[in-house]
Amino acid sequence: MSLFKNKKILVLGAHCDDEVLGVGGTILKAKEDGAKVDVLILTDSSSSQHLNDLEKQKNRNTYFYECCNILNVDNAYKWNLPDMKLDTLSHIEINKKLEEFLCEKKYDIVFVHHPNDINKDHQIVFDSLMVVARPVPNQSIKKIFTYYTPSSTEWGGYSSSTQFLPNCYIDITKFLEKKKLALLKYKDELKEFPHPRSIENIEHMAKFFGSQVGLLAAEPFNLIRIIER
Numbered sequence: 377m378s379l380f381k382n383k384k385i386l387v388l389g390a391h392c393d394d395e396v397l398g399v400g401g402t403i404l405k406a407k408e409d410g411a412k413v414d415v416l417i418l419t420d421s422s423s424s425q426h427l428n429d430l431e432k433q434k435n436r437n438t439y440f441y442e443c444c445n446i447l448n449v450d451n452a453y454k455w456n457l458p459d460m461k462l463d464t465l466s467h468i469e470i471n472k473k474l475e476e477f478l479c480e481k482k483y484d485i486v487f488v489h490h491p492n493d494i495n496k497d498h499q500i501v502f503d504s505l506m507v508v509a510r511p512v513p514n515q516s517i518k519k520i521f522t523y524y525t526p527s528s529t530e531w532g533g534y535s536s537s538t539q540f541l542p543n544c545y546i547d548i549t550k551f552l553e554k555k556k557l558a559l560l561k562y563k564d565e566l567k568e569f570p571h572p573r574s575i576e577n578i579e580h581m582a583k584f585f586g587s588q589v590g591l592l593a594a595e596p597f598n599l600i601r602i603i604e605r
Contacts, residue, residue, distance in 0.1 A: 378409040378410075379409075379485075380405070380406035380409040380411040380485070381409050381411065382410055382411065383406070383412070383485050384411070384414075384481070384482065384484050384485070385403075385406055385411050385413045385414070385483060385484065385485045385486070386413075386414050386415075386416060386478075386481065386483040386485070386486045386487070387403060387413065387414070387415045387416070387486075387487045388416050388418075388486055388487065388488045388489075388501060388505060389416070389418070389488075389489065389501065390417070390418055390419055390421075390462065390489065390497035390498050390500075390501045391417060391419055391421040391459065392417050392421040392422075392436055392437070392443075392454070392562070393421075393439075393440075393443070393562045393565055394417070394489070394498075394525055395415045395417070395443070395449075396447065396555060396558045396559050396562075397526055397559070397573070397578070398489075398523030398524055398525050398595070399595065400447060400548075400551075400555035400559065400595075401548025401551040401552060401554075401555045401582070401593070401595050402487070402546045402548065402595050402597075403415075403447045403448070403449065404448065404548070404551040404554055404555065405546060405547070405548060405551055407447075407449075413449055413450055414449065414450055414452070414453065414481070414483075415444055415447075415449050415451075415453065416453040416454075416455070417440065417452075417453070417454045417455065418455050418457050418470070418497075418501055419455070419456070419457045419458065419459045419460075419462065419497060420436075420454075420457070420458065420459050421436050421440070421459050422436040422459060435564060436562075436564075436565075437454065439561045439562045439564075439565075440452065442561045443558045443559070443561040443562065446554065446557055447554075455473070457470070459497075460496070462497045462501070463496055463500060467500075467503070467504070467507075470500065470504045471504050471507050471508055474505065474508050475508045478508055478509070478516075482516040483517055484516065484518055485517070485519040485521070486505060486509065486519070486520050487521050487522075487523050487597070488501060488505045488520065488521070488522055488523070489501050489502045489522060489523065489525060489528075490502070490522040490523065490524065490525070490529050490532070490540045490598065491503070492529075492532045492533045492538040492539070492540070493525060493528040493529050493532045494528050494529075494531040494532035495532075498525065498528060502522065505520070506520075506600075511601065511603060515603075518602065518603040518605075519599070519601070519602050519603075520599075520601045521544060521597040521598065521599055522540070522597060522598045523595070523596075523597055524540055524581075524585075524595070524596050524597075526572040526578065527571070530572065540596075540598060541598060542585065542588075542597055542598055543597075543598055543599055544597040544598070545585060545586070545588070545589045545594040545595070545596055545597070546595050546597065547591045547592075547594055548586075548593050548594060548595050549586070549591060549592040549593045549594075552593045555578070556575055556578065556579065559578060560575070579593075582594060582595065
């Protein structure tokens with residue numbers, strides 16, 4: 377039985393492109409298996425990097441929705457909180473906003489950043505989710521997975537206690553090419569190989585993680601919590 381069949385899934389990220397970098401192939405698989413998949417990006421994703429370039433800021437929004445369309449996402453949400461500045465907002469402010477959203481949507485499964493990513497926004501998104509998704513009575517979220525974000529996850533863990541250690545692998549062999557196609561929508565963000573955020577490296581990493589478990593290509597995840605009733 378599929379992990380995703382008839383489930384409501386949220387892919388939660390700090391920045392536009394996190395969704396496809398970490399979970400793109402899995403989104404496609406979940407949709408094929410009959411799941412409803414939404415994506416929520418918390419920040420504007422470009423105001424820090426392109427402070428005085430409104431055209432590039434607008435393009436980043438366009439790329440996000442075009443990418444989600446290729447991934448067959450049901451609903452793509454974007455909040456436009458300050459890019460690279462989530463630490464300037466109070467923790468409770470983010471928590472309350474996220475809690476209102478999740479209480480309304482009632483997701484079964486959430487994919488979120490690894491808590492020890494080098495990117496501070498990623499860490500804050502994880503922390504807020506874990507507050508809001510506490511396993512209290514009537515909590516709809518039964519499974520929480522963290523995902524691997526190239527050029528953030530591998531640079532953030534400096535000890536065995538903080539490293540990303542996947543214990544769940546999703547076969548994306550048949551979806552890898554479409555994941556790459558979706559990623560190409562972020563043409564302004566892609567780098568030349570051997571940068572971690574190059575198309576070549578995305579393919580190499582999928583094959584690398586797949587080879588760890590006898591698959592041609594896989595996306596790796598760390599299962600944080602599972603509740604079965």
